[in-house]
Amino acid sequence: MNPALAEALGDLPVLMRAHLGVSLAAIGIGVAVGLPLAWWAWERRRVRGALLGAVGLIQTIPALALLALFYPMLLVLGQASGLAIPALGFLPALIALSLYALLPIVRNGVAALAGIDPGVREAAEGIGMTRRQRLLLVELPLGAPVILAGIRTAAVWTIGAATLATTVGQPSMGDLIFSGLQTENWLRVLVGCLGAAVLALAADGVLALVESGLARRSRWRVRLGLGLIAAALLVAFVPWRNAPEQETVVIGAKNFSEQFILASAIEERLRAAGYRTERRDGLGSTVAYRALAAGDIDVYVDYSGTLWANILARTDNPPAAEMRQQLSELLARRDGVAVIGPLGFENAYALAMRRERAAELGISSLDQLARSAPRLRLGADLEFLTRPEWRAVERAYGLRFAEHRSYSPTFMYRAVADGSVDVISAFSSDGRIADLDLVTLADPRAALPSYDALLLAAPRRARDERFLGALRPLVGAIRVDRMRQANLMVDRDVDKRTPAEAARWLLADY
Amino acid sequence: MIELADVTKRHGAGTALDGVSLTAAAGEFVALVGPSGSGKTTLLKSINRLAAPDEGIVRVDGRDVRDMPVTELRRGIGYVIQGIGLFPHMTVAENIWIVPRLAGTPATEREGRVAELLDLVALPREFAGRMPSSLSGGQAQRVGVARALAAGPRIMLMDEPFGALDPVTRDELGRSYRALHDSLALTSIMVTHDMAEALLIADRIVVLIDGRVRADLPPAELLSSQDPEVRALVDVPRRQAERLHALAEGR
Numbered sequence A: 001m002n003p004a005l006a007e008a009l010g011d012l013p014v015l016m017r018a019h020l021g022v023s024l025a026a027i028g029i030g031v032a033v034g035l036p037l038a039w040w041a042w043e044r045r046r047v048r049g050a051l052l053g054a055v056g057l058i059q060t061i062p063a064l065a066l067l068a069l070f071y072p073m074l075l076v077l078g079q080a081s082g083l084a085i086p087a088l089g090f091l092p093a094l095i096a097l098s099l100y101a102l103l104p105i106v107r108n109g110v111a112a113l114a115g116i117d118p119g120v121r122e123a124a125e126g127i128g129m130t131r132r133q134r135l136l137l138v139e140l141p142l143g144a145p146v147i148l149a150g151i152r153t154a155a156v157w158t159i160g161a162a163t164l165a166t167t168v169g170q171p172s173m174g175d176l177i178f179s180g181l182q183t184e185n186w187l188r189v190l191v192g193c194l195g196a197a198v199l200a201l202a203a204d205g206v207l208a209l210v211e212s213g214l215a216r217r218s219r220w221r222v223r224l225g226l227g228l229i230a231a232a233l234l235v236a237f238v239p240w241r242n243a244p245e246q247e248t249v250v251i252g253a254k255n256f257s258e259q260f261i262l263a264s265a266i267e268e269r270l271r272a273a274g275y276r277t278e279r280r281d282g283l284g285s286t287v288a289y290r291a292l293a294a295g296d297i298d299v300y301v302d303y304s305g306t307l308w309a310n311i312l313a314r315t316d317n318p319p320a321a322e323m324r325q326q327l328s329e330l331l332a333r334r335d336g337v338a339v340i341g342p343l344g345f346e347n348a349y350a351l352a353m354r355r356e357r358a359a360e361l362g363i364s365s366l367d368q369l370a371r372s373a374p375r376l377r378l379g380a381d382l383e384f385l386t387r388p389e390w391r392a393v394e395r396a397y398g399l400r401f402a403e404h405r406s407y408s409p410t411f412m413y414r415a416v417a418d419g420s421v422d423v424i425s426a427f428s429s430d431g432r433i434a435d436l437d438l439v440t441l442a443d444p445r446a447a448l449p450s451y452d453a454l455l456l457a458a459p460r461r462a463r464d465e466r467f468l469g470a471l472r473p474l475v476g477a478i479r480v481d482r483m484r485q486a487n488l489m490v491d492r493d494v495d496k497r498t499p500a501e502a503a504r505w506l507l508a509d510y
Numbered sequence B: 001m002i003e004l005a006d007v008t009k010r011h012g013a014g015t016a017l018d019g020v021s022l023t024a025a026a027g028e029f030v031a032l033v034g035p036s037g038s039g040k041t042t043l044l045k046s047i048n049r050l051a052a053p054d055e056g057i058v059r060v061d062g063r064d065v066r067d068m069p070v071t072e073l074r075r076g077i078g079y080v081i082q083g084i085g086l087f088p089h090m091t092v093a094e095n096i097w098i099v100p101r102l103a104g105t106p107a108t109e110r111e112g113r114v115a116e117l118l119d120l121v122a123l124p125r126e127f128a129g130r131m132p133s134s135l136s137g138g139q140a141q142r143v144g145v146a147r148a149l150a151a152g153p154r155i156m157l158m159d160e161p162f163g164a165l166d167p168v169t170r171d172e173l174g175r176s177y178r179a180l181h182d183s184l185a186l187t188s189i190m191v192t193h194d195m196a197e198a199l200l201i202a203d204r205i206v207v208l209i210d211g212r213v214r215a216d217l218p219p220a221e222l223l224s225s226q227d228p229e230v231r232a233l234v235d236v237p238r239r240q241a242e243r244l245h246a247l248a249e250g251r
Ligand SMILES: Nc1ncnc2c1ncn2[C@@H]1O[C@H](COP(=O)(O)OP(=O)(O)OP(=O)(O)O)[C@@H](O)[C@H]1O
Pocket: B011, B012, B014, B015, B016, B034, B035, B036, B037, B038, B039, B040, B041, B042, B043, B082
């Protein structure tokens, strides 16, 4: 079988179970909260309008934003209350999805109650039913079709929206979709989409069965439907194996290929050391660091310049070694985060040229480039020329090009390959540098900030020697040309490899 | 047994009941007649507390209904609502058995009791398993009466219980209900638009017009009332009877 497909299918059971778990829990909460809310509100005209407005409003927030919102909210709540509230993963996903499920449940709940013939309600009252009996014996059974239709809508929406839970670190079918999209691995995307669709259709089908069972007063339909729901709950929530003896380590990754490859490499090392591992792929850039500091993930790779500017809000540009040194101290002191060490390559802005062209002009550093620049053309990505990095090199080396052109990244690489431009702004670990046989030019005056790939560990792992020992072999072990090659394996269109395969290749002989 | 003292009920600007006083002694059969909108349904509802009067007192067995637990009050009163009000998701048997079920009567008694009640309202026993949607209007009304009788109440409030029946069944059912009323020693108040029916089966007839009691008399006395509005009501069946009589005589 195609290895990408095999890998996606291999990941499927765990992800499907997690997806099912968070969706079922959210639908359950939606029902448990939404129906009483609908019952309470429907007799109160003013409350009803306000409630329907409010749940409608929640629905207008894009699901992605709603999910993202709960991460910082829970983080602040956890800090303020001093409780160990997990801000990443199941809880924020559950809250956001439950809120999302409310609208159809509340709206149909109110409609179901409003649709009951007043004569029937009066008869129920007239024969002496209590409010509770009226609800259980008359209103619920009569409203059931409309209520169930609402629950069905909620189920389909929730299962669809749960793919986005990936962005807050809750595993779901979204893991396959997002990582597949990033690495242009369409099989993976397809498996993820199909998996989510199958779950949604199955949920809809089961609820339809219950609905038709109630409508036709068919006991076996209702029993079968409820049995299937119970089975789904068992699958989702009863642990598969006996309580794990091994510790589980959670590995984070941001949302681009290099991060997936490095997370796989970390995973390989930790598994070899006997740890059970879980992945949180596709985290937002600042979410990843906060998640580490909060202990929601145990380990991930970030880049020194990013941490320096975004996490520590620094604008100065010390030399690479000093920046690493300071980061180690400041992050440890402030957040308890441990910098295990640099992996050995940078993913930084760099100026790059075709190898023959550079040799022909005798250029290997920015100093040498400055002399020839007035006869050369610079191609840049859309933002490079407005960034502080460009101003810094321009000033430090007195760079003056004959011409500047801006391209989207793909076209920028084509332009340097076909000679439309001589020099481009590249990311130093980009696979296309290897693919197109480009060279990056040295920066002897250290004008460009360094973006050393750093292996970071969560506070609770900072003194865990077994854990650190398992990962230390990665420190200094990944040369930039190897990383480029690995990135290329995943990003190219022909003979494409999965991040896990690239990681194994990367670790094969270092 | 049932007593309304100066009961007034307003709906916004309108007055549904305007100082109504009325008594129905134990075992009595009272018919309530009057034009549409005159307050008949409201009067019945004030007895089982589906409507709360703005003024006045309603007593059942000498107790102010407001002092009685509302479910206990209602379960002791059989109520046949205008417009039937059967539960559409329950079979005929389940509808009939609902009040005993609420009262916790053992389910073992259900079958026999349901059959008995179906006999009483002249419906075939096979109807027990049917859904209300498959019944004709008159059949559904009879189930409504059976449901009201199911828990063995001492009091029956019936809001046009036989309105949708054909004249033959209506007459039959009216008479068999009257027999039941006597044998079970019920106290019944029945709303009807049919003056002849009222005159023939009730002990007393209360005429309600614009929320006021216009007449409260036994049938024979009502027929000789001089009140023009009451006369207008009783003249209808009387004239019909005379015309029928004339027709039969061949004149
Ligand atoms: N819930 C309500 N809100 C406002 N007005 C009401 C309400 N219930 C009854 N009424 C009014 O009170 C008056 C008496 O109504 P009621 O139902 O008692 O009349 P009725 O004698 O039973 O009439 P019918 O023979 O048509 O059944 C009517 O004018 C009616 O419109």
